[in-house]
Amino acid sequence: MLNSLLALVFGYLCGSIPFGLVLTRFAGTADLRSIGSGNIGATNVLRTGRKDLAAATLLLDALKGLAAVLIVAALAPGVPPLFAAAGAFLGHVFPVWLGFRGGKGVAVFLGCLFGLDWHVALVFVVVWLAVAAVTRYSSAAALVASAATPLALVVDGRRDIAILYGLLTALVWWLHRANIARLLAGTESKIGAKAAAEEA
Numbered sequence: 150m151l152n153s154l155l156a157l158v159f160g161y162l163c164g165s166i167p168f169g170l171v172l173t174r175f176a177g178t179a180d181l182r183s184i185g186s187g188n189i190g191a192t193n194v195l196r197t198g199r200k201d202l203a204a205a206t207l208l209l210d211a212l213k214g215l216a217a218v219l220i221v222a223a224l225a226p227g228v229p230p231l232f233a234a235a236g237a238f239l240g241h242v243f244p245v246w247l248g249f250r251g252g253k254g255v256a257v258f259l260g261c262l263f264g265l266d267w268h269v270a271l272v273f274v275v276v277w278l279a280v281a282a283v284t285r286y287s288s289a290a291a292l293v294a295s296a297a298t299p300l301a302l303v304v305d306g307r308r309d310i311a312i313l314y315g316l317l318t319a320l321v322w323w324l325h326r327a328n329i330a331r332l333l334a335g336t337e338s339k340i341g342a343k344a345a346a347e348e349a
Contacts, residue, residue: 152228156221163217166243168209169194172202175219184248189244190252192287195340207256213237214260222264231313234261238317242324253324255291258317260297263307265310269301285339288328295321 302311
């Protein structure tokens with residue numbers, strides 16, 4: 150039990166590294182928390198107009214989730230890496246260093262998934278790209294891809310992971326509740342829009 154708790158804490162510390170904020174500060178852009186949604190994720194970084202920083206943020210946020218899962222799996226083989234995945238997601242969404250206001254967790258959701266079941270992670274990527282290409286809404290892509298993930302995990306025989314990802318998906322949808330309202334109202338910002346009201 151103690152090792153599982155340590156894995157959760159380790160994952161949280163990995164997930165709480167605010168790469169979006171760090172990269173934009175080093176690049177000399179406006180404080181990421183003062184534009185768009187104020188969130189630290191890649192979509193809000195994109196609203197600074199720096200596609201390179203947005204791509205780097207997306208990659209690093211995914212990698213911190215992947216790293217948390219793989220490190221725990223390698224160093225503590227008796228501990229389910231699910232604890233590290235849960236911690237990493239919560240760390241990104243609720244980072245203690247930023248007053249518990251972080252991002253919406255989609256990149257970390259995916260990074261952890263690559264560490265737990267890369268087959269289903271590829272399903273997520275395909276669904277996200279397809280929805281984004283059709284709608285041009287990052288939020289819609291995230292919502293549909295996250296909803297598909299627990300189902301794909303069940304089909305892949307990973308019911309243990311499916312339970313965790315069912316909970317994470319519910320949290321992703323809750324974090325996107327304002328986006329859902331704007332999607333229904335037809336006022337959601339499309340991919341590439343600068344300084345919109347909320348992050349997808």
